[in-house]
Amino acid sequence: MESLWNDKEAFACGSDLLAQRVYTSRLLGQNPSLVLHGGGNTSVKITEKDFFGDEVALCYVKGSGWDLATIEKPGFAPVRMNALMKMAELDEMYDSDMVVQLRAAMTDPGAPTASIEAILHAALPFTFVDHSHADAIAALTCNADGEARVKEVFGSRVLIVPYVMPGFILAKTIYDLIKGRDLRAEGVEGMVLLKHGLFTFADDARTSYERHIEMVTMAEDFLAARSAGGAPASSGAGILPAEHLLGLAKLRQAVSKVRGYPQIARLNASAEAVGYASLPGVADFGTRGPLTPDHSIRTKRAPAIIGDDIAAGVDAFAADYKAYFDRNSSGHTMLDAAPRFALWAGKGIVSFGDTVKDANIVADISEHTAATVQLGEAVGGWEPLPESDIFDIEYWELEQAKLRKGPGRKVHQGKVALVTGCAAGIGFAIAESLAEQGAQVVGLDIDKEIPDIMKRIGGIGIVVNLTEDQPVQDAIDFTVREFGGIDIVVSNAGIFPKNDHLDAMAQGDWDRTIMINLTSHQKLMNKVIPYVKQGIDASIIFVGSRNFKAPGPGASAYSCSKAALTQLCRVAALELAPHKVRVNIVHPDAVFDTKLWTPEALEKSATRYGMTVEEYKTKNLMKVEIKSKDIGNMVAAMASPLFAKVTGAQIPVDGGNDRVI
Ligand code: ZN
Numbered sequence: 001m002e003s004l005w006n007d008k009e010a011f012a013c014g015s016d017l018l019a020q021r022v023y024t025s026r027l028l029g030q031n032p033s034l035v036l037h038g039g040g041n042t043s044v045k046i047t048e049k050d051f052f053g054d055e056v057a058l059c060y061v062k063g064s065g066w067d068l069a070t071i072e073k074p075g076f077a078p079v080r081m082n083a084l085m086k087m088a089e090l091d092e093m094y095d096s097d098m099v100v101q102l103r104a105a106m107t108d109p110g111a112p113t114a115s116i117e118a119i120l121h122a123a124l125p126f127t128f129v130d131h132s133h134a135d136a137i138a139a140l141t142c143n144a145d146g147e148a149r150v151k152e153v154f155g156s157r158v159l160i161v162p163y164v165m166p167g168f169i170l171a172k173t174i175y176d177l178i179k180g181r182d183l184r185a186e187g188v189e190g191m192v193l194l195k196h197g198l199f200t201f202a203d204d205a206r207t208s209y210e211r212h213i214e215m216v217t218m219a220e221d222f223l224a225a226r227s228a229g230g231a232p233a234s235s236g237a238g239i240l241p242a243e244h245l246l247g248l249a250k251l252r253q254a255v256s257k258v259r260g261y262p263q264i265a266r267l268n269a270s271a272e273a274v275g276y277a278s279l280p281g282v283a284d285f286g287t288r289g290p291l292t293p294d295h296s297i298r299t300k301r302a303p304a305i306i307g308d309d310i311a312a313g314v315d316a317f318a319a320d321y322k323a324y325f326d327r328n329s330s331g332h333t334m335l336d337a338a339p340r341f342a343l344w345a346g347k348g349i350v351s352f353g354d355t356v357k358d359a360n361i362v363a364d365i366s367e368h369t370a371a372t373v374q375l376g377e378a379v380g381g382w383e384p385l386p387e388s389d390i391f392d393i394e395y396w397e398l399e400q401a402k403l404r405k406g407p408g409r410k411v412h413q414g415k416v417a418l419v420t421g422c423a424a425g426i427g428f429a430i431a432e433s434l435a436e437q438g439a440q441v442v443g444l445d446i447d448k449e450i451p452d453i454m455k456r457i458g459g460i461g462i463v464v465n466l467t468e469d470q471p472v473q474d475a476i477d478f479t480v481r482e483f484g485g486i487d488i489v490v491s492n493a494g495i496f497p498k499n500d501h502l503d504a505m506a507q508g509d510w511d512r513t514i515m516i517n518l519t520s521h522q523k524l525m526n527k528v529i530p531y532v533k534q535g536i537d538a539s540i541i542f543v544g545s546r547n548f549k550a551p552g553p554g555a556s557a558y559s560c561s562k563a564a565l566t567q568l569c570r571v572a573a574l575e576l577a578p579h580k581v582r583v584n585i586v587h588p589d590a591v592f593d594t595k596l597w598t599p600e601a602l603e604k605s606a607t608r609y610g611m612t613v614e615e616y617k618t619k620n621l622m623k624v625e626i627k628s629k630d631i632g633n634m635v636a637a638m639a640s641p642l643f644a645k646v647t648g649a650q651i652p653v654d655g656g657n658d659r660v661i
Pocket of ligand 1: 040131132133166196197
């Protein structure tokens with residue numbers, strides 16, 4: 001492992017110790033083999049003047065909720081050293097009391113809550129303290145011989161600390177271990193916490209950081225020599241074949257059912273992931289436990305093992321989880337029994353989360369877990385913490401509080417929505433409303449700008465001509481491969497041809513209208529329904545038109561296409577009801593905030609009716625203007641649990657029309 005220290009960047013910090021602390025914390029955070037997503041913590045001790053001009057000794061400790069990779073000065077909590085040392089001298093302290101006292105001892109009440117390791121950081125008599133959960137330290141110490149190996153690799157340069165639960169007990173253990181000793185005279189430069197991680201310390205930022213890198217490198221070299229250069233398992237190409245996509249959707253559906261709400265599923269089909277998931281024996285060593293206890297908060301203790309019978313694999317995980325809970329619980333309330341990641345033999349590693357971001361975090365942890373567990377198993381047997389220790393962390397009040405902090409669930413969180421014709425107007429408004437309510441949107445449109453347009457709402461845009469078969473199939477397959485399934489389909493794409501009466505209409509105009517406004521929808525249904533049947537609270541919504549019930553002269557192609565689309569919706573509702581998939585249609589009218597309507601066109605139409613533009617825009621029974629966003633919000637509502645028991649319905653959004661009512 002290379003040191004990322006850069007003299008020029010470090011020089012920019014000057015003599016500002018907190019700036020130096022930010023700099024080397026970020027160096028640690030940049031390496032995912034050291035810390036992942038909020039793991040690890042760092043500190044610096046600084047004596048400074050408080051508001052009243054009195055000198056105060058502080059320990060700036062990483063605040064919870066901050067990530068070392070991106071931390072800034074406000075991410076460190078300034079805690080008074082004298083309070084921290086008083087806490088270290090207590091014989092006992094509840095962790096919940098510790099959190100209160102840590103906050104009370106901060107000189108800035110607006111700072112984030114200090115890491116639960118704050119007392120431990122304070123107790124170490126060095127200016128800089130760096131702590132990581134390095135993969136190599138896990139592979140080295142998650143073994144029956146862990147302690148002997150640490151002695152062999154590091155000699156007396158490190159203190160060896162058997163596993164105890166993080167928080168007050170760990171701080172107290174270390175405080176007692178070093179009390180009255182002169183660590184500098186003893187040449188102690190760090191501590192290895194068996195089956196947990198590594199601490200290094202020094203009085204300057206560079207030495208503390210570079211000791212960390214050096215020690216992790218020593219562990220890596222030891223492991224490489226012991227494993228005789230054996231490469232991790234690897235097999236298959238990096239893409240899931242199309243015939244297994246339905247299996248992926250079934251896996252996501254089964255996991256979401258156990259979880260109680262929809263989950264995004266991210267498949268890692270890299271050669272390494274497929275190789276690991278397919279290893280004989282992975283059901284044994286792959287489920288013994290995580291690399292470091294705090295991973296279990298994100299991943300649970302072990303992954304699900306998925307074979308040919310996908311649902312059975314998820315059920316077996318849930319049953320095992322319940323048994324684990326029963327073995328270890330003393331009056332706790334059981335959390336959900338859904339896996340956070342699954343090893344799918346022959347296909348790869350699937351990670352789950354409420355959002356793509358959450359699932360990606362699990363994916364990163366599972367990738368490091370796969371490589372490290374294999375290495376650990378190869379160099380003498382993978383033996384992580386026993387399940388009782390993991391249970392203590394998983395059901396630890398402080399960790400549960402971290403998880404609860406997030407904002408409340410959005411209506412469509414975890415759902416995947418496919419929307420067609422969404423580069424502008426009603427289609428865009430629908431995609432936007434679904435995204436605002438938490439759905440991961442994939443938008444299909446013939447407009448070349450669609451990738452950028454969808455990016456604006458956090459979605460993915462794919463340029464597709466919806467009348468062509470293979471590109472549509474590819475877009476659907478892409479969606480399932482990326483996110484695990486499809487729950488919401490909004491079939492919106494359409495055109496409004498020019499107003500010719502039947503005796504003057506070009507055959508091509510008729511054919512093109514029917515192809516885009518009707519046949520492309522039928523083609524989409526043909527390809528997407530197999531996946532929607534595996535969706536969560538699945539729903540298909542067509543965008544029709546008031547024109548179907550109240551046609552006008554010159555609109556034969558448009559009116560007929562929308563009438564037939566309505567009939568298509570009704571048949572789909574009949575066919576899909578047994579699969580609990582609802583199919584409804586919305587009939588908008590007089591939506592003028594779209595590309596089609598320029599101010600000139602509006603003026604022209606209003607004049608034709610002998611109205612002002614304002615009158616023309618609100619020519620409905622309620623005298624209200626209908627906007628694209630009204631349709632977007634209605635469609636998002638129709639896809640929500642509000643409409644859970646509604647199928648085959650036609651909902652007009654038109655302000656009331658006497659020809660329709
Ligand atoms: Zn730790």
